[in-house]
Structure formats: structure tokens, C-alpha cells
Amino acid sequence: MSKICFGCGAKLQCKSETEEGYVPEAKLEDSKYCKRCFRMMHYGEVNRAVEPKTVSSIVNSVNKHAKFVVFMVDFINIFDDVMDIFKRIKVPKILVISKSDIIPKNVSFSQIKNYLKVIYKVDSDIVFTSKKSNLNTLKKSLYGKDEVYFLGLTNAGKSTLLNSLIEKGRGKTTELTTSYKENTTQDFVRLKVGNMTLVDSPGFVIDNFELDKYTNVSEEIKPVTYQNKMACTYDVGKLFEIRIKNATNAVFYFSKNVEIRRLYSKETTGVSFKVKGNSDIVICGLGFIKLTEDTEVTLPQDVMKYMNVRPSITGGIYE
Ligand SMILES: Nc1nc2c(ncn2[C@@H]2O[C@H](COP(=O)(O)OP(=O)(O)OP(=O)(O)O)[C@@H](O)[C@H]2O)c(=O)[nH]1
Ligand SMILES: [Mg+2]
Numbered sequence: 001m002s003k004i005c006f007g008c009g010a011k012l013q014c015k016s017e018t019e020e021g022y023v024p025e026a027k028l029e030d031s032k033y034c035k036r037c038f039r040m041m042h043y044g045e046v047n048r049a050v051e052p053k054t055v056s057s058i059v060n061s062v063n064k065h066a067k068f069v070v071f072m073v074d075f076i077n078i079f080d081d082v083m084d085i086f087k088r089i090k091v092p093k094i095l096v097i098s099k100s101d102i103i104p105k106n107v108s109f110s111q112i113k114n115y116l117k118v119i120y121k122v123d124s125d126i127v128f129t130s131k132k133s134n135l136n137t138l139k140k141s142l143y144g145k146d147e148v149y150f151l152g153l154t155n156a157g158k159s160t161l162l163n164s165l166i167e168k169g170r171g172k173t174t175e176l177t178t179s180y181k182e183n184t185t186q187d188f189v190r191l192k193v194g195n196m197t198l199v200d201s202p203g204f205v206i207d208n209f210e211l212d213k214y215t216n217v218s219e220e221i222k223p224v225t226y227q228n229k230m231a232c233t234y235d236v237g238k239l240f241e242i243r244i245k246n247a248t249n250a251v252f253y254f255s256k257n258v259e260i261r262r263l264y265s266k267e268t269t270g271v272s273f274k275v276k277g278n279s280d281i282v283i284c285g286l287g288f289i290k291l292t293e294d295t296e297v298t299l300p301q302d303v304m305k306y307m308n309v310r311p312s313i314t315g316g317i318y319e
Contacts, residue, residue, distance in 0.1 A: 055085060072152030078310070155181075156203060208286075
């Protein structure tokens, strides 16, 4: 029987170093981890996985085999594409808002819950967790289940949360590989904890900014507000520029390392579109900009594929 890497779920193999699950032949017998996971854990190297699984292949497999699903999404990645995948999961499920420690103080958990119920018609239980908090509430929701799949966008924190649950559930001997890069977990990994089997899964990969440690939101978001009285361009962490044409407040929710600078007169080229007041422009994986009034916005063409507009999650009618 072939062995599976405990860190990422890839089938261990010693034939091709460029394909997933590679271990040198001499180590195959004793290894619990593939070379990529071993180097990520011990040398802090971060290597991208070979080829992410498609959303449909993960969803189909889960709908066929799973009995219960914990679907994880973090605060900055609640938008249509992700919530559509949530709806495609047809087995009993709960929604976990992960990384609750990054949620800014001006947004309450109940506000987010109401938002999810009103905007996305979520009728499943909604639980807030972080790698360090609220694990007991989550455990209560899982009580009595014999098998639970953990799903969500890449980087939602699935493997990290499972490592925390395992640590609490039994003496920790091995751990799942985690990293700020996308697509760390490559296949399903089954973990036996008491009578329960917890299943880690490869994250859904949709177009997102390739994050590095610098841009990744790793602590509480501190919003930065600008009163945009006339057409202005904003430089977002030297990653891209956004031009906001009309009078509106613009509130930037990004990692504190992503510096926002206003460039008053600079014109930009790109794709222009109209946004309704009280909307968030979400840049997948990176953060979002709340606009309080109707306005025209211009973003570079290459940023458009990471962009979603959602009704503002931080206020308005959902409070
Ligand atoms: N601030 C914060 N960061 C977290 C938390 N949980 C995970 N992270 C970070 O988020 C990044 C992604 O975590 P992973 O556990 O690898 O995410 P994943 O969902 O397993 O990702 P894939 O395997 O690619 O699908 C890592 O840099 C983690 O340290 C959390 O509760 N709070
Ligand atoms: Mg993972």
C-alpha cells in the first residue's frame, strides 16, 4: 500500500523530484513527510505545490464521501465565489469564520453572522474560531460525529486549526504542514482523534494575490480611513493603485504592513467601473476597501481577476 505524506496528503513517491510527494528512495521507508513538507517545517522553505486540485474535483469528492463538513472562510475572503462553493456542499455542514483574531474591533461577530444570513442566506450554524480561541465551541458542534471534513479556500487556516485540535485531543507526535503560501495541503489527510476522524483537505484555489509574509493579514486589521473629496489615486502597499473618482469615504482594511498612500493628482489607467455606496471592493486574499458613497473606481487590468464587490460587511443595514 502506498504511503501518504502526513503533512500535505500527497502520495509519497521517489520517482520524480518535480512531482508531489517526492522523497529520496533511501528515506522512503522511514519518512512520514515528503521532501517539500520536511523542508518547509525544518528549514522554513516555502515551496508551492505542483498543481492545485480543481474546485469541482474537491467538491465532488466531498459530496460523494463526506458525512459532515466544516467549511472555513476568513473575514477578508467572504464573497460570492467562496460562498457559492459553500452552497455546492450538499452534506450537513457548519460555517467557521476562521482567524477571528484578524477581525477589526469595529466589527462584531453578531454583525458578521447577520450579514451572512441576510446576504448569503446561510442557515447552517456559524462558529468563530482562531488557531488559539473558541476551539471548545467548535468541538461542541462536532460532538458525536465520527468523521468531519475541513474545507475552505487555500490559506483559510484549516491545517493550523486541525493542528490545534489534535494538540488538544492527544499528545502531538506529528503535524500538518502550514504556510502563508497558497495550496500547502495537496490531498486529503485523515487524522484519527479518539473515536473521531478529522480530514484535512487541499484548499480551493481561485485567483488571488500570491501572498508573502509581508502582505499576509496575520493580526487584527486596523482600518485606515480617507475622506476622498475629489478624484484621488491610492497606492496600496506598492502592489497596485486604485483611483476613486467621486466624493466618498474610503476605508482600507489590509495588513498593517500594506502601507496606503494617497497620490492626489496621479491619473491611472485600467478598468473603470461603478460601485454602489456602502460596498467593499475585496482583493482576494489581501484585504478590502469600503466605499461609503456611489463612485467610479479604476483598477489595473491585472488586479481585476482578484477583485470582487460585496455589500459592505462592516456596517450599513446589517448592524
Ligand atoms: N492570524 C491568524 N493566522 C492564522 C490562523 N490560522 C492560520 N493562520 C495563518 O494562515 C496561513 C495559512 O494557514 P494554513 O493552516 O496553512 O491554511 P490552509 O487552509 O491549511 O491552507 P491550504 O493547505 O493551502 O489549503 C498560515 O500563515 C497560518 O499561520 C489564525 O487563527 N490567526
Ligand atoms: Mg492546509
